Amino acid sequence: MKTVLIGAGNLATNLGRALLKAGHDVVQVYSRTEASASELATIAGGAPVTDLNDVTNDADVYIIAVKDSVIGDVVPALCKGRECKVFIHTAGSVPMSVFEGMALHYGVLYPMQTFSKASKVDFGTIPCFVEANDDLAFTVINNLAGSLSERVMLLSTEQRRFLHLAAVFACNFVNHCYEVSAEILRKNGIPFDVMLPLIDETARKVHELKPIDAQTGPAVRYDQNIIRSQADMLKDNPLFRQIYESMSISIHHAAMRKENAE
Amino acid sequence: MKTVLIGAGNLATNLGRALLKAGHDVVQVYSRTEASASELATIAGGAPVTDLNDVTNDADVYIIAVKDSVIGDVVPALCKGRECKVFIHTAGSVPMSVFEGMALHYGVLYPMQTFSKASKVDFGTIPCFVEANDDLAFTVINNLAGSLSERVMLLSTEQRRFLHLAAVFACNFVNHCYEVSAEILRKNGIPFDVMLPLIDETARKVHELKPIDAQTGPAVRYDQNIIRSQADMLKDNPLFRQIYESMSISIHHAAMRKENAE
Numbered sequence: 001m002k003t004v005l006i007g008a009g010n011l012a013t014n015l016g017r018a019l020l021k022a023g024h025d026v027v028q029v030y031s032r033t034e035a036s037a038s039e040l041a042t043i044a045g046g047a048p049v050t051d052l053n054d055v056t057n058d059a060d061v062y063i064i065a066v067k068d069s070v071i072g073d074v075v076p077a078l079c080k081g082r083e084c085k086v087f088i089h090t091a092g093s094v095p096m097s098v099f100e101g102m103a104l105h106y107g108v109l110y111p112m113q114t115f116s117k118a119s120k121v122d123f124g125t126i127p128c129f130v131e132a133n134d135d136l137a138f139t140v141i142n143n144l145a146g147s148l149s150e151r152v153m154l155l156s157t158e159q160r161r162f163l164h165l166a167a168v169f170a171c172n173f174v175n176h177c178y179e180v181s182a183e184i185l186r187k188n189g190i191p192f193d194v195m196l197p198l199i200d201e202t203a204r205k206v207h208e209l210k211p212i213d214a215q216t217g218p219a220v221r222y223d224q225n226i227i228r229s230q231a232d233m234l235k236d237n238p239l240f241r242q243i244y245e246s247m248s249i250s251i252h253h254a255a256m257r258k259e260n261a262e
Numbered sequence: 263m264k265t266v267l268i269g270a271g272n273l274a275t276n277l278g279r280a281l282l283k284a285g286h287d288v289v290q291v292y293s294r295t296e297a298s299a300s301e302l303a304t305i306a307g308g309a310p311v312t313d314l315n316d317v318t319n320d321a322d323v324y325i326i327a328v329k330d331s332v333i334g335d336v337v338p339a340l341c342k343g344r345e346c347k348v349f350i351h352t353a354g355s356v357p358m359s360v361f362e363g364m365a366l367h368y369g370v371l372y373p374m375q376t377f378s379k380a381s382k383v384d385f386g387t388i389p390c391f392v393e394a395n396d397d398l399a400f401t402v403i404n405n406l407a408g409s410l411s412e413r414v415m416l417l418s419t420e421q422r423r424f425l426h427l428a429a430v431f432a433c434n435f436v437n438h439c440y441e442v443s444a445e446i447l448r449k450n451g452i453p454f455d456v457m458l459p460l461i462d463e464t465a466r467k468v469h470e471l472k473p474i475d476a477q478t479g480p481a482v483r484y485d486q487n488i489i490r491s492q493a494d495m496l497k498d499n500p501l502f503r504q505i506y507e508s509m510s511i512s513i514h515h516a517a518m519r520k521e522n523a524e
Contacts, residue, residue, distance in 0.1 A: 113463055
């Protein structure tokens with residue numbers, strides 16, 4: 001399919017590579033900055049553009065892969081004058097209705113992964129969640145998603161909101177736990193890489209056990225002595241301490257719920 | 263070395279397997295319950311015992327691998343009458359001084375990993391942190407650790423306290439984030455395994471990037487609209503909501519600190 005890629009950030013870059021690999025034709029790459037547009041155009045093919053007025057009408061699908069907060073600004077300018085094309089955004093937290101009244105055929109293709117420009121992820125293994133406003137858009141978006149990934153699921157805007165929230169916990173909050181861990185180690189002269197085997201095993205375990213069944217540590221039994229003394233060790237950082245306390249209570253409650261259910 | 267293993271839980275089981283593999287002689291396995299002692303004795307070798315009074319004097323090293331909270335109860339009964347032997351505990355959060363006045367040669371061997379009985383981890387890759395009260399104990403414990411793992415580090419009780427706290431964040435709290443994520447998905451009819459590629463990639467990323475540099479998502483920029491609406495989605499679960507809020511604020515503060523430092 002002939003596609004135009006709006007955006008040149010982490011997601012757009014990985015999407016550009018995947019589109020190329022799947023045999024699609026990226027005819028243009030739009031970014032506000034010339035350097036970013038050119039860089040991605042070199043990778044994915046097509047011409048770089050920095051003005052939405054210069055976006056071509058000669059494409060089948062327009063894929064918006066910009067920051068969630070900017071999508072609302074891009075949509076009107078992008079859709080205007082080409083209302084019959086198919087428009088897609090790729091954001092977990094933005095409703096499909098952002099296109100309402102702006103275009104005829106539209107939808108969402110949300111690839112749930114954490115992207116960085118440098119590290120190439122295998123797009124084929126990324127779960128992609130699709131939604132469309134009509135049959136034409138659905139056929140196009142579903143085919144496109146199927147050409148990029150082995151795992152495509154239909155999901156409503158409302159479900160996707162919760163999926164995105166679940167991803168915030170499993171990715172952003174998990175990464176912040178790594179951050180706090182790294183900070184504690186740094187202050188005590190211990191290299192962060194000693195933590196990697198534990199990090200890997202913790203992630204690996206939930207491939208075979210439910211997270212609730214994989215839980216260990218002092219908070220499960222709410223071991224007051226350890227919890228109080230560990231909270232005290234964070235007294236210089238009230239934000240870390242607050243995380244420590246809310247996590248410990250929530251882990252203990254989850255363990256009690258599990259016990260009562262068994 | 264001739265060893266006695268005190269405990270038959272997850273850690274003791276994995277330790278027993280590793281001792282056997284490294285060519286050590288496990289002469290006894292102690293557990294309060296007959297079934298547990300027998301089960302591990304079958305795996306690691308040696309005789310099962312359920313009374314600390316029946317523990318043999320004919321061993322070089324006594325390894326305590328019971329719950330952190332029980333170590334203080336086990337030590338006096340175990341050390342009495344065999345003060346010249348080498349005693350080791352394996353807990354991250356318990357000071358070496360738990361042996362003070364009870365034995366002459368003692369120390370700590372803390373293998374930092376999350377263990378379950380069923381899944382066999384490769385002990386050789388587990389970072390082991392050792393501490394000893396004198397040269398004799400150090401030689402024995404350091405050699406023992408070196409025979410089990412490729413990565414042995416000397417660490418004081420005070421450093422180990424912080425290491426353990428860092429591990430609580432990187433393992434227990436991370437796993438609780440997985441738990442919350444699974445719970446949100448379950449309530450919305452989405453299978454948890456769609457989250458696994460994101461979980462794996464989030465863990466993989468910190469092998470090459472510092473966690474602070476790997477962070478993404480709405481909290482980095484403190485995107486108020488998304489944060490407020492996501493917090494609202496957790497209104498039925500005040501504990502999850504509290505985690506959401508304290509995490510989001512802390513992520514934002516970390517991102518600002520990073521920006522100011524650059």
